[in-house]
Amino acid sequence: MGDMGSFERTLPAEAVARVREGFRTRATVPRRFRTGQLKALRRLITENEKELAQALAEDLGKHPLESRISEFALLENEIGHALLHLPAWMEETAVKVPLVLQPAQARVVPQPLGVVLILAPWNYPVQLLLAPLIGALAAGNCAVLKPSELAPATAQLLCRLVPEYLDPQVVAIVDGGPETAAALLQERFDHIFFTGGEHTGREVLQAAARHLTPVTLELGGKCPAVVVDGHWGNIARRLAHGKFLNAGQTCTAPDYVLAVGRAAEQLRTHLPESVRELFGRRPVRSKDYGRIVNERHFDRLAGYLGQGTVLSGGGTERSSRYIEPTVLVDVDPDAPVMREEIFGPILPVLEVPSLEEAVAFINDRPAPLAAYLFSERPKNQRIFEDTVRAGAVGHNICNAHPLVPGLPFGGTGASGMGAYHGRHSFDTFSHRRPVLSKSALVETLKVGYPPYSWSKAEVLKRLL
Template sequence: MYETLLAVQKEHVFTGATKAVAYRKQQLQKLKTMLQTYEKELLSALRADLNKQEPEARMVEMAFLHQEIDLALESIDEWVKPMKVKTPTSHAGSKSWVATEPYGSVLIISPWNYPIQLTFAPLIGALAAGNAAVLKPSELTPRTSSIMAAAVRATFPKELVTVVEGDAKTAETLLNLPFDSIFFTGSAAVGKIVLEKAAKHMTPCTLELGGKSPVIVDGEAKLKLAAKRIAWGKFLNAGQTCIAPDYALVDEDVYEPFLEQLKTQTYTLFSDKTKEGTYTQIVNDKHFERLRRYLDNGHIALGGQISPQARLMSPTILTNVPWDAPIMQEEIFGPILPVFRYKTPAEAIQKVRSLPNPLALYVFSENERVQRLFTEQLSFGGGCINDTLMHAANPYLPFGGKGASGIGAYHGYESFRTFSHQKSLLKQSTTFDVPFRYKQGKIANTFIRNICK
C-alpha cells in the first residue's frame, strides 16, 4: 500500500507541477488556512493527549507555524532564483550558477512533545521546495495525530501530502521504502535506526535529536532574571522540550543566591498550574516511571510532588547530584533540573565536554568575555546568551544539532535548503573554443603554471 503511495507522489513531482512558484505558494496558503480552520480541534486534542493548555499550546505550537509560513510566502520568489557564482579564468567564455530542485517524495517522522509544530514545520520547507510529503506523527499523541490526519485529508490530495498513522512498526515499514529524503525528529537511539535504514537507499537524512543541553550561570549574571528565564525554559511543557536546559552549572560564588531565586521564580511561574492540575502531563507511564526514579538521584530543593494516575510531576529542582548519577547519563526530558556548582570556567567547560555535543547551550553573564569563552570553546547546535529556547523561535536562524544531537538544520530559508537539491550548472560559450585542454604544449603549460601559482 505504501509503495503505491510513494510511487504516486513521485510521479506527481515528476510532472513538474510542484516546481511552479505559484503552485508552491498556493499549497503554503492552504496549509495556513488549514491550521486556522482546525485550530480549535487541534488544541482540544492536545489537551486530551498531554493536558497542554490552550494559551501555552497556541504560543508554542501554532504561532511559530504561522510565522514560518508567512516568511516562506514572502521569500520564496527569492529562494528559488538560481544563484550566480564566479567562474575561474581557466573557464573562459562560461558562466556558472546553482539551481534548486525538489528531492521528490519526502518522509517526515515527528515526535509527541510538540506534535503539531514538529509535524508541520518541516512540511512548510518541503512544500516551499516543491516536494510531496508523507507525514508520520507519533502514536503517543493519538488524538492529535488523528485530527492532523483528518485536516490534511480535507486539504491536500494524497499525491501531495498524506498522513500515515501507526506505531513503530508502521514507521519501520515506511523507512524501508526508497523515499527521496527523510526528516526525523526524536531520540538519538531511534535516529541511529533511521540513519541505518536511510543508508540502504542512499537517502539524504535530516536528524533533529536532543541531548543534555547545559545552562551556565556566571558570577556576573543578573540572577533574578536568569532564574526566571531558566525556570520558564526548563519547565515549559513539563520539561518535554528537546532544547530545554537539562542541567545547570552555577558559579560557586553565586550558587546559593541563584538557587534561592530559581526556587522562587519556579514557584511563581508554575505553582498555580500544578495546584489546579493544568500543568502539562508526562506523555505515558513508561516515561513517568523513568522520571520518578530520577527523584532519588539527589536532594529535592523544590517540588518532587507526583500524581502517577494523572501522570503529573511538579517542577523539581535537585541539588547534591553525583555527576555520574543515572539522571546525568541520558537526556532528562521532564520537569527535573539538577543544579551543580563550578569553581572555574575551565571546570564548567570540562564538565560539558565530558558529555556528547548538546543540541543547545545557554550562558547567563553580563561579561562579554565570559559569553564568548563558553560559546566559542564549547560545541553545540545552537543557543542563547541571557535567555533560553528563544533561538529556536527565530525563523531567520538555522535550527539543528551537531554530532549526537543531530544532522542538518531547518527553519526559514534553511528549511527550503534542506528539502532542495543544489544543482550546479555551467554553461560554456560556443562562439570560440579554448584549445588548451585538447593539446598540451609550451603555451598551455605556461598558462597552467600561472594558474597554479
C-alpha cells in the same frame, strides 16, 4: 480530497507511490503552486486551532495559550517568512567563469529533491510535523508525513485535516506505530527528516544507508545552563519557564544547571520561588502545567527523583501522569539523572567553582542541542561561545532561538545533523545544482587538448 476512513487504510507503500507519481508530474515546481500549498497549510492551522489545541490538551495537558505560543505561532511565522522570501530563495545565482572556459555562463539552480519523509515526535506533535513540511513544500517537494502514535488525539486529527487542505498527490500522511515507521523506512526516499531520540535516530540513519538517502536528524541531548551572574530573580524565572514548559518535554530545555560560585546559593532561594510564581503552590491544580505523555515515561522520570536532594517539588500522581516541577541538589555527576537525557520536569543543580570548570564539564559529554549561559559579562559570553560545543548557544534565555526564522535550528554530533527553519529549511530540501553553458560554435578549448606542447603549456599556465 478523501475522508478519514479511506486515508487510514492507505498503506505506507501506497502513500509513497502516490506522491512519487505526483512529483513526476512536476506540479510542485511552479512557485504559484508552492505558495498555494503553503497558504493552505496556514489555513489548516488557523481554521482548526481550537480543535488542535483540544487534541494537544488531551495528549499532553497543554494550555491553549502554550499551544499557541509553542506550536501554532511558530508555524504561522515560518509560513509567513517562507511566503515573503520564496521568490528570492528560488532565484538562480550567477557564478563567475574562469578565463580558460570563456565565453561561457555558470549558475546555481535550486532544484527540489523529490519525495521526502518526515518522521515527527510526540512532544510538539503539530509543530515538529508541519515545520519541516514548510521547507519541503517551499522547495517544491512532495512529502510523506508520519505523526507520532504517542500523541494519538493529535495524530488522528492531523490525519483527517492534512488531506482536506493539502493536495493528496503531493502530501500523504500515514498513521500508525513503530511498525508503520519501519515499513516507511523500507521505501526509497530522496530525503528523510527525523526528529526524536538518539537511539531511534541511529536506526533511521542505518535504514537510510540502504538507499544512500540523505538524512536530517534533529535529536536532543542534555542541554546545560551555566549560571554565573546577573539578576537572580529573572535568571531563576527564565530557567524555570524554559525547563518546565510542556512539563519539561522539550528538546532544547535546560537539562541541568551548573551554578558558578555564589550562584548556587542564589538559585536555591530563587528557583523554588519562580516555580511558585509560574504554577502556584500546588502545580497539580494549575491549568498552565502539562502532564507526562504516558506511564512508561512517568515511571522513567519518577526513578530520577531519588538521585539527589529534593530542594522543591518531588510530588507525583501516576493516575494523571503528573510529576511536580522538581529541583534537585546534591546530585552525583555520574548518577543516571546526569548521564541520560531527562526530558521531564526535573532540574538538577550542581555547583562548580568557575566558568572554565563548567565548560570542561560540558565538553566532557556528548554535544547537546543547545547550551545556555546566564551572565551579563561580554568576556564570559565570548569564552562560552568560543569553547562550548553545542548545536546552539543562548545567552540569558532558554528555548528562544527556534523562534527566529533566520537562525538555523539543528544539532551537532550526538544531538543531530543538518538544520532547518527559514532559508535553512529551503536549502535542506533543495539540491543546489550547478549549470555550465558554453557554445560549441566557436572552439576555444583546443589549447587544452592533446597533443601537448611547450607553447600550449605556457598558455595554460597563464590561463589557469
